[in-house]
Amino acid sequence: MTRITETQIVRNSLALIQKSRSDIAKFSQETSSGIKIARPGDDAANAPTVASLRETINRFDKHKLRIQSASSTLSLQTDVLAQASDLLVRAKELASQGANEVLGAALRESLSHEVFQLRDAMVDLANTKFQGRYLYSGVADDQPAYSPTGTPGYTNSTSQPGSIRYTYNTNAGSDLSNSVYISDDTSITTNTPGNGVFDGAIQALEILGRSLEGYRSTTTAGVPDGGGTAYTFPTDFSEQTQDILNAMTRLDTARTSDIAIERVSVAGKESRILNSTSILESLKSNLIEVLSKTQGADIFESATNLTQAQTALQTSLSVSGSILKISLLDYL
Amino acid sequence: MTNFGTKIFNTAVSSINAQQGVLAGISNNIANANTPGYSRRAVLLTNQTSGEGTTGLNIGSGVKISDLIRFVDEFTNKTFREAEQTRSFASSKDDLLARVEDVFNLTGTSQTIGSTLTDFFASLNDLSINPSSIELRSNMIERGKDLVNAIQSSYGAVANVQRDIDARIVSDVDAINNLTSQIAELNLKVVQRENSGSLAADERDRRDNLLGELSKKISFTTLELADGSVKVSLPSGLDLVFGSNSRNLEVTTSPTFAGGGSLPPALWGGVPAFIVYNYGSAASPAHVDLTSEIGAGEGSLGGYLQVRGIYDVTDTSPFQGDGILPQIGARIEAITRFLLSDFNTTYLGADEDSITGGHQASSADLNGLAPSIYGFFDFNFAGVKDTDGDGLPDDIGTHAGVTNYSSLLRLTSTDPRSIAASLDLDPADGVTSFAQGDGSNLAQLSDLQRSVKTFTVDNYSFNGTVDQVYVDAVGYVGNEKSKSATNRIVADSNYKLTADRRDSISGVSLDEEFAQLVRFQKAFEASARLIRMGNELLDQIVNLL
Numbered sequence: 001m002t003r004i005t006e007t008q009i010v011r012n013s014l015a016l017i018q019k020s021r022s023d024i025a026k027f028s029q030e031t032s033s034g035i036k037i038a039r040p041g042d043d044a045a046n047a048p049t050v051a052s053l054r055e056t057i058n059r060f061d062k063h064k065l066r067i068q069s070a071s072s073t074l075s076l077q078t079d080v081l082a083q084a085s086d087l088l089v090r091a092k093e094l095a096s097q098g099a100n101e102v103l104g105a106a107l108r109e110s111l112s113h114e115v116f117q118l119r120d121a122m123v124d125l126a127n128t129k130f131q132g133r134y135l136y137s138g139v140a141d142d143q144p145a146y147s148p149t150g151t152p153g154y155t156n157s158t159s160q161p162g163s164i165r166y167t168y169n170t171n172a173g174s175d176l177s178n179s180v181y182i183s184d185d186t187s188i189t190t191n192t193p194g195n196g197v198f199d200g201a202i203q204a205l206e207i208l209g210r211s212l213e214g215y216r217s218t219t220t221a222g223v224p225d226g227g228g229t230a231y232t233f234p235t236d237f238s239e240q241t242q243d244i245l246n247a248m249t250r251l252d253t254a255r256t257s258d259i260a261i262e263r264v265s266v267a268g269k270e271s272r273i274l275n276s277t278s279i280l281e282s283l284k285s286n287l288i289e290v291l292s293k294t295q296g297a298d299i300f301e302s303a304t305n306l307t308q309a310q311t312a313l314q315t316s317l318s319v320s321g322s323i324l325k326i327s328l329l330d331y332l
Numbered sequence: 333m334t335n336f337g338t339k340i341f342n343t344a345v346s347s348i349n350a351q352q353g354v355l356a357g358i359s360n361n362i363a364n365a366n367t368p369g370y371s372r373r374a375v376l377l378t379n380q381t382s383g384e385g386t387t388g389l390n391i392g393s394g395v396k397i398s399d400l401i402r403f404v405d406e407f408t409n410k411t412f413r414e415a416e417q418t419r420s421f422a423s424s425k426d427d428l429l430a431r432v433e434d435v436f437n438l439t440g441t442s443q444t445i446g447s448t449l450t451d452f453f454a455s456l457n458d459l460s461i462n463p464s465s466i467e468l469r470s471n472m473i474e475r476g477k478d479l480v481n482a483i484q485s486s487y488g489a490v491a492n493v494q495r496d497i498d499a500r501i502v503s504d505v506d507a508i509n510n511l512t513s514q515i516a517e518l519n520l521k522v523v524q525r526e527n528s529g530s531l532a533a534d535e536r537d538r539r540d541n542l543l544g545e546l547s548k549k550i551s552f553t554t555l556e557l558a559d560g561s562v563k564v565s566l567p568s569g570l571d572l573v574f575g576s577n578s579r580n581l582e583v584t585t586s587p588t589f590a591g592g593g594s595l596p597p598a599l600w601g602g603v604p605a606f607i608v609y610n611y612g613s614a615a616s617p618a619h620v621d622l623t624s625e626i627g628a629g630e631g632s633l634g635g636y637l638q639v640r641g642i643y644d645v646t647d648t649s650p651f652q653g654d655g656i657l658p659q660i661g662a663r664i665e666a667i668t669r670f671l672l673s674d675f676n677t678t679y680l681g682a683d684e685d686s687i688t689g690g691h692q693a694s695s696a697d698l699n700g701l702a703p704s705i706y707g708f709f710d711f712n713f714a715g716v717k718d719t720d721g722d723g724l725p726d727d728i729g730t731h732a733g734v735t736n737y738s739s740l741l742r743l744t745s746t747d748p749r750s751i752a753a754s755l756d757l758d759p760a761d762g763v764t765s766f767a768q769g770d771g772s773n774l775a776q777l778s779d780l781q782r783s784v785k786t787f788t789v790d791n792y793s794f795n796g797t798v799d800q801v802y803v804d805a806v807g808y809v810g811n812e813k814s815k816s817a818t819n820r821i822v823a824d825s826n827y828k829l830t831a832d833r834r835d836s837i838s839g840v841s842l843d844e845e846f847a848q849l850v851r852f853q854k855a856f857e858a859s860a861r862l863i864r865m866g867n868e869l870l871d872q873i874v875n876l877l
Contacts, residue, residue, distance in 0.1 A: 003839070003844070007366070011832070038437070038439050039433045039437065039438060040806050041809070044811045047436075047806050047810035054440050058450045059454060063457075066457060131462055133464060139463070139772075172757040187775070191769075328846040332850060
């Protein structure tokens with residue numbers, strides 16, 4: 001028969017009490033924090049997964065914040081392009097009026113003032129700023145997209161707005177855009193070089209305004225180069241009418257091609273952003289579920305375990321107290 | 333004719349003496365019931381033969397103490413010591429790893445290298461939206477600082493544990509020397525006492541206890557020699573105790589077997605402690621390296637060394653140590669070196685001028701200035717950083733005196749304008765043109781987070797992304813901690829079993845002693861009664877006269 005000494009009983013009782021207390025500490029921590037893998041050693045097999053999931057979820061959160069920022073840029077672009085389109089519609093109305101030969105040269109000249117106002121409004125739209133940066137200047141966004149060309153402006157013009165010629169900035173980077181990641185693998189450009197969007201519209205408005213004002217516009221490769229002589233009336237009246245009609249065609253092209261294409265492009269980006277947000281939400285939701293299953297403590301299970309550990313401790317204390325008190329000495 | 337009256341007296345007296353002797357033994361057992369290492373003893377009695385008398389009857393002459401025995405089983409004691417060694421080894425390892433484990437917290441409530449890496453690359457992507465935004469640039473600088481702080485504090489925590497272990501090694505070796513010296517002294521006493529014919533029970537108990545204490549520190553073998561002394565040797569055969577002599581171990585950071593050459597650097601910057609035996613003199617030492625041998629064993633020293641890492645004297649890097657901390661440090665260092673080398677190389681952009689020698693940066697900050705070679709992440713070093721002069725940050729590992737970069741890591745500049753987000757837009761050699769809002773360099777840097785490469789730091793090699801290096805570190809620490817925790821549970825359980833087994837042989841049971849107490853007390857009372865009875869008999873005879 002194995003001899004059992006008091007030391008053994010004390011050692012085993014203390015070990016049991018210690019084990020119960022350790023379990024209580026563990027399960028109460030689980031119950032209060034809701035986490036069962038707090039450190040890598042808690043579950044070596046799942047710790048790398050937990051670390052990876054946490055970083056991925058964190059990254060997705062950052063993508064979502066970035067998407068919100070990109071989204072506000074695109075939203076602004078949508079508004080700008082809608083206004084640009086409206087300006088071109090109004091310009092076409094003025095061109096239609098001006099093309100009517102019932103109007104004399106003087107009345108046509110009076111229409112030119114509003115056309116140049118529309119041109120300036122279009123330049124303002126092209127020079128829209130977002131968070132202090134020019135939205136349509138490519139990556140040279142500290143400079144306005146369009147600025148008056150000093151020499152030469154339009155020659156032979158009598159009115160102040162008509163003599164100003166706006167050209168897209170030629171600073172390095174004005175033809176480039178920045179890419180922004182909206183998910184781990186997808187990026188979009190949040191800005192568009194303005195020349196592809198506004199050149200046609202501004203040039204059409206300038207040609208129209210000059211025609212109504214009484215001046216031809218010479219072009220180089222279809223782009224007004226600042227030259228052009230004054231019409232001689234009444235000899236050149238029909239030529240002026242034809243130039244106004246040509247400018248109308250340019251207005252249509254600018255609206256239905258340049259601006260409309262950019263609107264579709266921006267709408268496409270907004271749609272991609274929306275999709276990305278939705279996918280990120282869905283992925284994040286799945287990852288959180290996986291993380292919760294992997295790292296999260298089952299509160300009911302933890303609470304049950306805690307209760308069991310408390311019961312075990314009470315039993316250990318009670319049994320140890322009873323056994324340790326009993327001694328032959330009490331009966332001698 | 334035999335005088336039975338006298339015989340009764342003599343027998344009773346011998347019994348009183350014998351029972352008292354046994355009771356003294358029992359009282360000693362009771363007194364030492366809780367004395368560590370004490371083995372219960374028993375006073376053995378034997379009947380006293382007389383051989384006298386004319387009738388031929390040998391009634392006997394009472395009782396006498398024949399022997400004193402210790403209840404000891406050497407095999408059980410040896411098993412117990414081994415269990416103590418394993419338990420001490422497992423607990424020291426587990427306690428140290430628990431400290432390291434906190435660096436890789438998984439609750440998401442504190443900044444780790446993993447979370448700051450993610451935040452840093454996210455801030456870099458955020459800046460792509462508006463590369464000239466000072467607010468977004470400041471955010472990237474702040475996230476960069478967070479990353480540097482996380483790396484430095486994580487590496488610092490690992491290095492501090494290693495430094496702490498070196499301090500513990502010194503105190504453990506002192507304790508070992510003290511123990512071996514006491515064991516040698518007790519050897520002498522055991523031999524002296526037992527040569528005189530008596531059992532050196534107390535000395536043996538104390539020696540067993542000291543051997544138990546020694547087994548908590550180190551692995552060793554014992555051999556009891558014919559004279560009763562115990563020889564204590566390291567597994568390789570080097571005797572720590574032989575007879576009344578003991579050998580002292582030493583801890584040194586300037587071992588003679590290094591030949592005066594350079595010594596391996598520790599993670600914390602100093603020289604890792606070597607455990608040696610000096611067979612020379614204090615003035616002219618000649619060391620034998622015992623670090624590997626002790627590190628391969630158990631006891632707390634084995635645990636310390638396996639966590640700290642065992643260095644060969646020819647090692648030149650703190651990450652070459654064979655152990656857990658060098659492996660964890662190597663993973664952190666791999667991330668640091670990625671930032672210093674890969675990130676900075678990409679940060680410079682392609683070579684702007686293929687005609688001029690060396691790499692010319694093609695990126696620029698908001699002031700149009702090109703970054704320095706270690707352009708975004710830098711390290712504290714007073715000497716020349718571009719040691720090969722090629723204009724690229726590919727010089728990691730070539731800076732004299734720098735043994736790790738993690739503790740030296742810093743941001744090159746904290747000025748938001750200094751972030752080189754843009755790339756040269758002019759393709760001509762030697763001619764640069766930059767746009768304020770250009771973030772094309774950020775796009776390249778962002779891709780780095782997803783790029784798979786081989787990370788190598790001395791013995792550590794990993795193929796994956798920089799994020800995965802961190803996850804690999806978490807996995808490594810988790811595995812080691814989990815193993816040590818399991819080993820600790822097994823060792824504790826085994827220790828308890830062997831301690832129980834030892835106690836079942838050598839431990840004092842108070843119930844048993846009380847029962848014996850009563851038994852021998854009764855015998856003592858009966859003997860006393862005999863004397864009274866003998867006295868009455870004599871009285872009756874005297875009264876007849």
